[in-house]
Ligand SMILES: Nc1ncnc2c1ncn2[C@@H]1O[C@H](COP(=O)(O)OP(=O)(O)O)[C@@H](O)[C@H]1O
């Protein structure tokens with residue numbers, strides 16, 4: 001049982017116009033097995049929240065705390081956070097030319113576990129995980145995200161998540177830009193991880209469609225750098241009907 | 252930031268110039284006469300990036316007292332390595348020297364060593380020549396000659412230290428195929444100015460790979476001239492410059508006849524405050540060279556502040572009837588987004604840097620085509636990166 005706890009998180013970035021505060025006091029607690037949908041309009045700071053938890057150097061934490069099972073996440077380096085059990089499926093995964101997917105996956109798994117995986121079981125695990133995500137075996141020999149389509153990139157993110165088995169996973173708009181078949185495949189992957197490892201999920205999304213495939217326990221409406229409203233799955237239905245206009249008028 | 256295409260520098264420490272020289276490359280002087288070349292001052296077009304002071308001894312028109320130690324793999328039937336007297340050596344050199352260091356090398360080498368592969372001989376195993384410097388001034392003249400339809404792979408590896416200048420003449424008769432690998436793995440105080448001049452007969456194929464890791468100053472100029480139709484040249488280069496190293500590679504591909512193909516692909520990584528790399532790629536497509544197909548590329552990956560990569564592609568085209576001609580030059584800073592991505596998967600900073608740099612060179616290394624060399628190179632690149640980690644750790 002793990003708990004990610006975010007308290008009063010304030011985050012700034014440097015822009016050409018000067019320092020800009022983007023997160024303005026975020027409170028959120030995610031336990032193992034729970035799925036929290038974070039829904040909000042573009043530019044509300046959802047990716048900033050995701051990157052800040054993962055430790056991207058561009059974002060400066062000016063106030064607040066983030067802990068995982070009581071450990072101070074903000075004190076950890078980027079790779080230490082991953083080893084502690086955090087995972088971020090990125091909205092825009094980065095190309096790493098010349099580094100094969102299979103080499104990358106093995107290196108990451110070895111780093112997370114602190115020892116190399118047993119070769120035979122590892123090869124099988126990768127094969128099964130790729131089959132589940134309908135990824136061609138030839139994928140393993142391609143460069144990381146090099147020339148991948150949008151859908152391939154997202155499936156590759158979920159593949160990593162399934163193989164690395166984090167405690168808490170942040171999915172940053174993993175659904176955006178996917179057609180319904182790809183959306184279903186990716187959602188199955190998330191649900192498998194929840195069933196198999198009791199994964200806690202922060203499901204950042206702009207659209208309600210993915211919530212038909214991944215059932216949230218809680219829904220948080222994110223507007224202008226903070227949580228504007230929280231509720232159960234019924235809140236998502238209301239957002240589907242009404243959109244974000246109501247919150248934007250307030251903001 | 253990702254390394255992007257085309258002739259513009261994408262990093263502030265990078266200098267990339269799409270300069271069209273005021274004189275045609277065809278007009279550059281070549282001569283066996285040392286006096287034809289004044290001692291370079293550093294203001295000349297072809298010396299303007301070079302640390303001429305460090306190269307000073309290589310310009311002196313004087314006998315050299317030292318030598319490199321030679322160790323050669325067993326030579327198969329049809330392959331010979333012989334000493335050739337100076338007159339004969341000159342006559343068999345495919346083109347006269349193109350600069351003073353090269354002219355001095357030929358004049359004072361005391362003849363040449365000639366590696367000759369007889370016509371129709373196909374050598375399966377790589378022929379390796381290990382040249383080890385034991386200090387001092389050394390001048391060298393080497394002939395690599397392949398008879399008609401001969402095929403071979405030749406790996407020349409330089410280690411140890413010396414002040415070394417050389418001319419390597421490569422003569423490919425019609426339909427010959429040569430894979431020539433030149434490894435500069437000198438100790439850190441070596442000074443090396445070399446010129447490789449190749450002549451390609453009809454339908455011949457030259458694959459030339461240059462790997463420069465060691466040495467204080469390495470300046471290696473490669474020229475390939477097509478003498479018959481249907482020939483092709485692939486020139487690959489890989490370099491890794493640390494603090495205090497100057498690594499310079501100049502290329503000249505001379506398309507003088509129709510229907511030949513050239514590809515130039517050089518990639519370098521730089522790390523450390525005074526690391527300096529220079530790449531100058533000249534391609535000349537003469538009026539007669541219809542149906543030419545050429546592309547040259549230089550990419551540099553700047554790992555730390557202070558390193559400087561100069562990259563100058565020049566393409567001169569004297570005929571409109573070509574298949575294709577292009578060039579790209581790009582210098583990029585080490586990509587923080589790539590690092591973040593890898594590290595967010597638990598991979599340590601050091602390991603992530605290793606992956607990115609290995610990835611940068613991976614396609615190039617696979618082109619070498621000599622498995623033993625490819626493997627040892629990967630290990631050496633890892634060592635270079637470990638070096639970078641130490642430097643960063645010291646800051
Ligand atoms: N690295 C950055 N530099 C400058 N501005 C940024 C940066 N990251 C985010 N922002 C700004 O912060 C705001 C929130 O962005 P983001 O977190 O990406 O929102 P969302 O993911 O909800 O669309 C936007 O106005 C965006 O322009």
Ligand SMILES: [Mg+2]
Nearest residue numbers: 046047091173
């Ligand atoms: Mg976003």
